[in-house]
Amino acid sequence: MFQTFETASETDKGAARLAALREAMTAEGLDGFMIPRADPHQGEYVADHDARLAWLTGFTGSAGFAIALKDVAGVFVDGRYRVQVKEQVDLSAYTPVNWPEVKPGDWLKDKLGRGRVGFDPWLHAVSEVEALRTALDGTGIELVACDNLVDRVWDDQPAPPMGEISPYPIEFAGEAHGEKRARLAAKLSDAGHRAAVITLPDSIAWLLNIRGADIPRNPVPHCFAVLHDDASVDLLAAPGKIGAALRDHLGTGVRLHGVEEFGPLLRRLSGPVRIDTGSCPVWVQAELAEGGVETATGSDPCILPKACKSEAEIAGTREAHLRDAAAMCRLLAWYEAAEKAGMREIDIVTALEGFRAETNSLLDISFDTICGSGPNGALPHYRVSEASNRAVQEGDLIVLDSGGQYFDGTTDITRTLVVGDAGAEEKACYTRVLQGMIAISRLRFPKGLAGMHLDAFARRPLWEAGLDYDHGTGHGVGTYLCVHEGPQRLSRISGVPLQEGMILSNEPGYYREGAFGIRIENLIVVQPAAELAGADDREMLEFETLTWVPIETRLIEPALLTEAERSWINDYHAQVRNKVAPRLDEATAMWLHRVTEPI
Incomplete structure (x- = not known):
């Protein structure tokens, strides 16, 4: 099993750890300290070594941060985690804060007034600190770069990860890394930049056609890189991660260095050097400034x-999804036939991972499977543990969100299951969520529009009933890389125009605290729209569906559907049968034909 089910949160230790941190703050002459969920590479996912927020507070969500002051400690979380945070942190020691509605600057002005707040310059992006400094200007609150005080009091902190870096074959990448380097270097040169500092692990993995093993579920390496305008690259990684095969793969255009050489290398660069202020750590900016190196933002x-x-990446992703769909169909057929009495959430998770493993192609799951039954389904990012492992009950909805990492692609799919018969309210909400997913799937839109322009199409059916959900409609997805990838998103805050070849999730949902949750998710890829008779000559885009797994029709309230929506469901299920049935055993294929009959 890739997934484990131990209780990750240590709620009972949060108060003592906070007290130790406050002692360290006092010793440093600080009135506060900021604790992000971040590592020096500023990626979304962190290794155990960097899980400072979870260790300190007990909160294990994938986004959030804390600010500890001498008499109050706020844990800032968005709408996905507002139920979870109250269950995981010691509320006598920590105060949940609704973010981004409450900005950290406003909170500090209210709770501190004046004082010195420390932060680790490795763990905060330039733009984040600049924005906070601007918000605090003239208040008497000073931000101070310092050593990490959590590390100082974390006695049994795990060692940094040391996963080996391996080549990623061009047959899946679709373009040699030398060609990628040359293509990007030309754009650097056109912008007048001599070099660019790259800190995001998935960016470096993509650029050099390499993969790593430093982050669970995400095949990326912890390393840093500098791309120069002559197409050469300086790659900085621990020597133990570099083997002969990698050296041969990288060739002479990539110079290898130990991570300890990063600072001296930065200080020697000739500018202008591009930094991405949204992901570049403050430490990097300070090192460049120390060397007198001119910087440019980009x-x-x-x-x-x-x-x-690339075409090769999309082709591989299509194949990965068909392979994954067969495993999902086996799981859904097993679930339908299984005795529900005594079945628990972990039983479903382990069965699904087993079916994926039987493909003989599964390299990892793409994230810890979310399997929330009944009220647990109302936690959008619920992680089942031995402690929370709930027995399913008659009438339950089960949110099953999962994915696999395959050499040719990364999958992510959500289906909502039912135990027995669901109530009328659950069916109505489910149908509205499905209508939103269908709306995005059918959408044609002019080239140049961003996720913020499309997000409302998924919400409209819910809005008409006075309902909504507190997460984006979709995120970008990598190719045997991170299951969450930027910059593309289907979100009301995303201004990045969608372009051909971008892969996104399409996953509206609805969550009723203490009762049930619903989410339905397919992956989609942006493609040119088919021409229409009588249309003008503007470029239009649409989505190709990548996910081919039956949707639970017993939860649909047919009276709510339009004829177009009903036709979409029937056509989708016909394609599921045609694409996936040949990959199934006879019994599962018969099940598939039955559950995909027209509605």
């Missing part, structure tokens, strides 16, 4: 090219 040069997948 996006990570890999971000957009990585998001627009």
Whole structure:
């Protein structure tokens, strides 16, 4: 098993750990200290060594941060985690704060007034600190870069990860790393930049066609890179991660260094050097300034090219999804036939991982499977543990969100299951969520529009009933990389125009605290829209569906559907049968034909 079920949160230790941190703050002459969920690479996912927020507070969500002051400690979380945080932190020691509604600057002005607040310059991006400094200007609150005080009091902190870095074959990447380096270097040169500092692990993995093993569920390496305008790259990684095969793969255009050489290398660069202020740590900016190196702000040069997948990457992703769909169908058929009395959430998770493993292609799961039954389903990012492992009950809805990492692609799929018969309210909410997913799937839109322009199409059916959900409609997805990938998103806050080749999730939901949750998710890829008779000559885009797994029709309230929506469901299920049935055993294929009959 890749997934484990131990209780990750240590709620009972939060108060004592906070007290130790406050002693360290006093010793440093600080009135506060900031604790992000971040590592020096500023990626979304962190290794155990960098899980400072979880260790200190007990909160294990994938986004959030804390600010500890001498008499109050706030844990800032968004709408996905507002139920979870109250269950995981010691509320006598920590105060949940609704973020981004409450900004850290406003909170500090209210709770501190004046004083010195420390932060680790490795763990905060330049733009984050600049924005906070601007918000605190003139208040008497000073931000102070310092050593990490959590590390100082964390006696049994795990060692940094040391996963080996391996080549990623061009047959899956679709473009040699030398060609990628040359393509991006030309753009650097056109912008007048001599070099760009790259800190995001998935950017470096994509650029150099390499993969790593430093982050669970995400095949990325912990390393840093500098791309130069002559297409050469300085790669900085622990020597133990570098083997002969990698050296041969990288060739002479990539110079290898130990991580300890990062600072001296930065100080020797000739500017202008591009930094992405949204991901570049403050430490990097300070080192460049120490060397007198001129800097320029701009996006990570890999971000957009990585998001627009090559033909080989899309072809591999299609195959990965069909392989994964067969495993999902086996799971759903097993679930339907299984005795529900005594069945628990972990039983479903372990069965699903087993079916994926039987493909003989599964390299990892792409994230810890979310399997929330009944009220647990109302936690969008619920993680089942031995302690929370709930027995399913008659009438329950089960949110099953999962994915696999395969050499040719990364999958992410959510289906909502039912135990027995669901109530009328649950069916109505489910149907509205499904209508939102269908709306995005059917959408045609002019080139140049961003996720913020499309997000409302998924919400409209829910809005009409006075309902909504507190997460984006979709995130970008990598190709045997991170299951959450930027910059593309289907979100009301995303201004990045969608482009051909971008892979996104399409996952509206609805969550009723203490009762049930619903989410339905397919992955989609942006493609040119088919021409229409009588249309003008503007470029239009649409989505190709990548996920081919039956949708639970017993939860649909047919009276709410339009004829177009009903036709979409029937056509989708016909394609599921055609694409996936040949990959199934006879019994599962018969099940598939039955559950995909027209409605």
